[in-house]
Amino acid sequence: MRVATWNVNSIRQRLDHLMRYLKEAQPDVLCLQETKCADEAFPRLEAEAAGYNVALHGQKTFNGVAILSKRPIEDVTRGLPGDTGDAHARYIEAVIAGDSGAMRIASIYFPNGNPPATDKYPFKLAFMDRLTAHARSLLALEEPLVLAGDYNVIPETRDVHDPALWTQDALFLPATRAKYRALLNIGLTDALRATTDASGLYTFWDYQAGAWQKNNGLRIDHMLLSAQAADRMRSIAIDKHMRSLDKPSDHVPVRIELD
């Protein structure tokens, strides 16, 4: 089973790239973030014509997450539990049937949190706490679980080109990194770090200031795995070439293979 995650920065602007990616990477499941459209505006027919079932949790203008799957999608949960006042479309979870049993997969778009001196930053930290609490309950199920998405978290200095430039940023502040570690420490595996200690493996390059040309990137798109999923993971790839296309997303897909 092949599972990928990709922040597309508007699904309508990225439809050609989406179709290309489905064809060339052939993911069984693709988690999307920042679709930036209401569900009725999502290109559902195009995804279905490519052989995918579609589960959506979108909203107009901002945010928006989705799960595309070649296999049937069951038991969809929309919205992250723990705050009835949170109207952001940032979380969708579903159970995907597989040859080796079912797998639970979530597509998550974490708050950016900048600027840190505003209420955006405590909202981000609270979102991370809510995800940790929810992930605890999911781990108790002892199932293969993949929490995939744009975490808006740079975990360590090796995950950013120039760490000194990011010390005051909500993606890299000590409290942000501590929450990410706390999430891992309930019993999740960072899929990329299960396979390599290398620095300079990035998933995002800003549109501004020639970040792509200078390889001034960040690793902020992550796949966190339960033990049952980690046991089945065989490889991981970052599909970096998607950033070099015309009119790219500022993020590239991350893709894992599981038995």
Added chain:
DNA sequence: ATGTCGCATTCCATGCGA
């Protein structure tokens, strides 16, 4: 280099979020 996108409205210019 104040450097780019995408969305929406205030609608061909501006504000917001990233």
